[in-house]
Structures are given as structure tokens and as C-alpha cells.
Amino acid sequence: MADIETTYRGHLIRYGENSDEWYCRDLEVGGGSHVSLAKLKAKIDKMYLDLRRKAAVKVFEVNGGYSSKPSITEATIIEYVRPFAEKDWKGVVGRTRHKVATVAQRNGSERASRAEKELSDLMPDTSEAQAAFAEALRLAEIAAEAQKAATEALNRIPRLTLDDIAELVRIKESETA
Structure with a gap:
């Protein structure tokens, strides 16, 4: 048989x-x-x-960035999910990125949740990475202060009023009369 x-x-x-x-x-x-x-x-x-539990890696998820203050969340990589190709607007494959599954307590939740993250959005749990993140935080605070000062300077620029273009207003009003 x-x-x-x-x-x-x-x-x-x-x-x-x-x-x-x-x-x-x-x-x-x-x-x-x-x-x-x-x-x-x-x-x-x-x-x-069991194999994935033994091979799990402690990391930090890096959140925020260019327009907001960066933050990190303690997480654990529990699984390599898949590679994926990044394509440009023409559909041409650029570089290959990698997705991993992480478990972390996010957004103030008491319960840990699983999420797929790009490997490039994760930071190793090393003193070198912590120092680099501290520097990024410092620079983000400087950038926020500079942005606030620039906004205040823009707000102090004198603006035109109707008195400045009174002749144009008079012409427009005479056309419609």
C-alpha cells in the first residue's frame, strides 16, 4: 500500500x-x-x-520625527514577517525593506499588543542607540523652539490694510455703482 x-x-x-x-x-x-x-x-x-520566544529581541519602537517630538516605546521583536520591495511612482523596485512583528504596550495601554513594523523603525537596546536618541530629542527641542520663534517673527511682520490700497478700493466701488 x-x-x-x-x-x-x-x-x-x-x-x-x-x-x-x-x-x-x-x-x-x-x-x-x-x-x-x-x-x-x-x-x-x-x-x-518556542523557537521564536527564545530568539526574541528587545528593541525600542521609534515614533514621531520630523513634525513631532520623537518618542520611543519598549518592544520585543517576536517574528520576522516578510521582505517587501519599495517601488517608486513608476513601479520600479528600489530597495527591499523588512517587516517584523513586535509586541509592546502602546498609547498608554496596560495591555501589550502585536503590530507589524518596518525593521528600520526599530532601535536596538544599546547605550550607543540611547545616546543617539537623546541627541535627536535635544535637536528636536531646539527645532521646536526655532519654529516657534520663526512663527512669532512672521506674526510681527506688518500687514497691509484697506487704507494702504484705498485708491484701488475706490476704483472697484466706482465700477459697480
Whole structure:
């Protein structure tokens, strides 16, 4: 009789008719078989979950930037999701970016949530990165003060009034009379 086999997440799973069990040699000894195919697949899922937990990386999500004050949120990268190609307006592929899944407490929430982020939006948990972020904060405060001073200077510029263009107003009023 022909062997019954399938693949799940890249792992070959075979059915043993004599033992009436499903086997996967990629799982640890003793844990690589089960009567139910669904439960064996669940074991494979749990194996990947455990591997991702062990490989998780502590990072900071960098938020804000050009027009707002930058901030960071503690997060953990729990999964590499996929690469994606950045295209320009003509559809020409530029550079490749990478999506990862992170878990963090965002927006003052007490509960952690999962979100997909670009790898380039994350900062490592190192003293060098912390120092660079502190410098970015300092410069953002200087930029905000400079923007405020520029706005105040613009507001102090004298503006025209109707008295300055009284002759034009008189001409317009005489045309419609």
C-alpha cells in the first residue's frame, strides 16, 4: 500500500499504518508522533513558537520625527514577517525593506499588543542607540523652539490694510455703482 504523507510548514509528516499514528522526524524523539494529524501540526506550531520566544529581541519602537517630538516605546521583536520591495511612482523596485512583528504596550495601554513594523523603525537596546536618541530629542527641542520663534517673527511682520490700497478700493466701488 502507498505511504500517506503530507507536509506542514516545510516538515514531512508520514502516517504509519501499523502503529496508526502520524510521524514527523523533525520533532524531538518521543514527541514526533501522534494519533491525530491536527495535534501533530499543533506540536509543530508550538515548536516554532518556542523557537521564536527564545530568539526574541528587545528593541525600542521609534515614533514621531520630523513634525513631532520623537518618542520611543519598549518592544520585543517576536517574528520576522516578510521582505517587501519599495517601488517608486513608476513601479520600479528600489530597495527591499523588512517587516517584523513586535509586541509592546502602546498609547498608554496596560495591555501589550502585536503590530507589524518596518525593521528600520526599530532601535536596538544599546547605550550607543540611547545616546543617539537623546541627541535627536535635544535637536528636536531646539527645532521646536526655532519654529516657534520663526512663527512669532512672521506674526510681527506688518500687514497691509484697506487704507494702504484705498485708491484701488475706490476704483472697484466706482465700477459697480
